[in-house]
Amino acid sequence: MRFKGTLVLLIVGLALGAYVYFYEIGGGEQREKAKQAEKQVWKLESSDISRVDLVSAEEHITVVRKGEDEWTLTAPRSYEADTDEMERLAIAASNILRENIIEENASSLGQFGLDPAQSSLKVSTIDGKEYGIDFGHRNPTGNSVYAALPGKKEVFLVSSAVAETFEKKTNELRNQRVLKFKQPEVESLSLKSPKGDIQLMKDEDDQWWLTHPEKVAADSPGIRGILNALSMARVKEFFDKVPGDQSKPGLNKPFIDVRLTYGKDKAARHLLIGAERSSSDGTEMYLAKDESREDLFFVDKDLVDKLLKSHADVREKALATFQRWNVNFISLTNSKGSFTFRKTGGEWLVGQEGTRKANWEAMNAILDAMEKPVNRWIDKPAPLSTYGLDKPLIRVILKQGSRVMADCSFGKADKEGGVYAQLRGVSAVKVVDPEVIEALDKGEPDFVEASTENTEK
Structure with missing residues (x-):
């Protein structure tokens, strides 16, 4: 009898444990997901967003998806967009959550800063659907912002961090990369500067070689360091006074001329670096241009120093080169x-x-x-x-x-x-x-x- 009683208690304990796990823990996770889904302003996938409009009192910015992983600014002017930043914006736009409903049928949107709105977000999807949200004033605590859907009277709160995500200026959404390429796939590199004309090729063993005036081994880790500096470099400032002008002083006779090829199709990239300037904070910077786009911009001295290499600087220092x-x-x-x-x-x-x-x-x-x-x-x-x-x-x-x-x-x-x-x-x-x-x-x-x-x- 005692054994049967113990068995019954064991079965009851297992059943209770299963209930706690599947309902309280597993079910709790599902209920939390459902709760979050109910708070979503709209339901869409970030990958389905094909266009983003950011509207404020200062400007109306339009960015359009171009292919799977490219974005283009089309307003206020046409520029290549920062793909990484736009992907972050698309993810944020697909996951906007209501915090609380303040008024279901507000008599005056103006008191919340929603008529006119302080800023607005509009998104379009690849299947032609359009979504929009207006952002108003901050609430008294400053942690949230009043929001409403265009044409609706319902006023609700969203996190102030969400609203701030979409407070962007045009230059913040422009392509900030100095030169875009796939670093591991680079096959050739040319560096022309006052320190010399350096021509480099990579072999099937990922070893770099100087090809001029004769073939000698290059410092492969050093070359990878140069390529890493190029791929990671960011624009210091954009120069828009004379857009598209390729005859700016220092660019028609560049201080540094960088060329590289990468990938199976041997895609080419060409960077020109010209005259030195001083930035607003007094630091040195240089006018530059990626020949694949119209933008003129400035790069910092650190990048220039990493590109100013002599033949001896990039030559392999080891007696012999082998794996x-x-x-x-x-x-x-x-x-x-x-x-x-x-x-x-x-x-x-x-x-x-x-x-x-x-x-x-x-x-x-x-x-x-x-x-x-x-x-x-x-x-x-x-x-x-x-x-x-x-x-x-x-x-x-x-x-x-x-x-x-x-x-x-x-x-x-x-x-x-x-x-x-x-x-x-x-x-x-x-x-x-x-x-x-x-x-x-x-x-x-x-x-x-x-x-x-x-x-x-």
Whole structure:
């Protein structure tokens, strides 16, 4: 009997728990959603909004959706719109909530600042429907704003934050991006400035290369930093005194000329930066133009500084450029002999037979040495015998399968204590620290894992 009583209590407890969960918790969430839905001024999806009108005493702004993710200002003048800002406005417009109804049939809308309205929002949808709301004065607490639907007498409250969302000036809705492009898809970049003419291309491994006057590796992280600065840059001020004038001083002969291509279709972007000016707060800024639109605008000095690069600034500082995790073969010739190393199953093995395990730290030391920054370049070298590179003391070849990733020869020391080096296929001679040689000029005992040596003995 006691067991049956316990079972009954257990069943009752489970039933009560299920009730609490499904009705009080789950049902509570559903009731809250229903309550919020009842408060909505209208029901529509932000993606269905095709046009937004913001009306105030100062101006009437009209913005029209162009395609899936583009917006265009059509009034008071035609401009490219800030897509991100317009998407935020569309989301806000689709989710306006009533707080309280103040009067269901107000005898005078004027006392609430609704006749005339202080500002209005109108939206149109892709299926031709139109919606509108008028905003009036703030209520005594200042936390809410009186509102009404056009032609209706019902006055209700909405959050003051909601009303403020739609208090925009034309320039706030204009495209604020200096240059719009998809950064990961950029394939080429050209920078022309007083510091030089820099031409860059990206290969299939996402490595950047300088292509002029000869192909040499570029500082890929540095190039990505330049592209990031361009993609993130925002307009400091718009310049509208002479709209569409492309012959403004400094733009017909730009201080900086930036060109890039991106995507499978090789879409092009072109930015001109001209004369320096002073802003109202005294900071330096530069007149600029994105050639894909009519706007003239100013950019700040920080962007200009990031674009003012010399050939040496963007050149790869490492001795050799390669993805070290892709290297699975190393050939090393030095004063101690010739050695080969193969990586199999994540382990380095010594020799062609691969019966001995290589010392992991020694392998990393070779790769580290090949990635060391150079001290300087000799771009117009004398005959290779001048540097001891006609009969190199050390040679390192890195491969991925049959593909040579780096082939570097090391010659004699220079007068300053550095060591001359040259990559196969590159005419420039590089000077590296002698510590590079210290890591490479070792004998077989240094490369073989100690435990392997002991086992063989």
